[in-house]
Amino acid sequence: MKTGGRIGRIREILRQILYPEGAICLRCGAVSGGECLCPACRRDLRQGDVLESWETREVAGVLAWSIRPHRGVARDLVLALKHRAEARAAGELAALLRQRPAAFPALSPDTVVTWVPMPPGRKRERCIDHGQVLADRVAAELGLSSRALLIRRGNSAPQARLNRAGRERNLRNAYVPGEPIDFPVLLVDDVLTTGTTARRCVEALRAGGAAEITVLTMTRAAG
Numbered sequence: 001m002k003t004g005g006r007i008g009r010i011r012e013i014l015r016q017i018l019y020p021e022g023a024i025c026l027r028c029g030a031v032s033g034g035e036c037l038c039p040a041c042r043r044d045l046r047q048g049d050v051l052e053s054w055e056t057r058e059v060a061g062v063l064a065w066s067i068r069p070h071r072g073v074a075r076d077l078v079l080a081l082k083h084r085a086e087a088r089a090a091g092e093l094a095a096l097l098r099q100r101p102a103a104f105p106a107l108s109p110d111t112v113v114t115w116v117p118m119p120p121g122r123k124r125e126r127c128i129d130h131g132q133v134l135a136d137r138v139a140a141e142l143g144l145s146s147r148a149l150l151i152r153r154g155n156s157a158p159q160a161r162l163n164r165a166g167r168e169r170n171l172r173n174a175y176v177p178g179e180p181i182d183f184p185v186l187l188v189d190d191v192l193t194t195g196t197t198a199r200r201c202v203e204a205l206r207a208g209g210a211a212e213i214t215v216l217t218m219t220r221a222a223g
């Protein structure tokens with residue numbers, strides 16, 4: 001038994017050397033045994049009544065649901081996903097959906113989960129679309145399918161050269177539907193701030209034919 005425990009410990013040390021990104025908590029740096037968060041930080045994320053932290057806001061005539069305020073562990077997870085492409089953070093955030101308020105819409109099985117697409121240049125730089133990673137995890141959590149429904153067009157003109165009306169127009173056309181949409185859509189994003197991005201995406205989905213749209217963000221910031 002003693003030898004087995006020692007081998008286990010050695011194996012664990014080797015694993016941490018080989019896979020260091022999976023060995024420490026992305027919030028506090030404590031050894032996490034391969035998990036994204038250590039037990040203390042996971043408790044912190046789920047502390048209190050998760051149901052009470054849900055909020056809704058109206059965006060372009062649809063309800064946008066946000067799970068947590070944009071602070072603490074939830075915020076760290078969003079930033080890790082966004083800036084360090086930490087795919088495991090998406091799983092931790094999506095797991096918060098296991099406690100949903102009764103008023104959260106019952107999404108029919110043909111609902112497609114989609115995301116806010118990145119500008120083509122940024123996607124190439126990072127090699128990961130964090131919006132897609134999050135949408136995939138949310139879809140898995142809800143037993144739905146996910147796919148890209150929106151296309152992000154590169155800005156045709158540099159914003160700085162446009163007047164105010166031109167800028168607004170330039171951004172309004174940033175998202176276009178990639179296919180006819182005759183099914184319910186769940187648009188997922190990491191954080192809701194002013195709601196401008198979500199609004200443009202909702203408008204584009206509607207232009208593509210979507211009649212039933214729900215927005216879901218992991219956190220909400222004061223906007």
Ligand SMILES: [Zn+2]
Nearest residue numbers: 025028038041
């Ligand atoms: Zn931790």
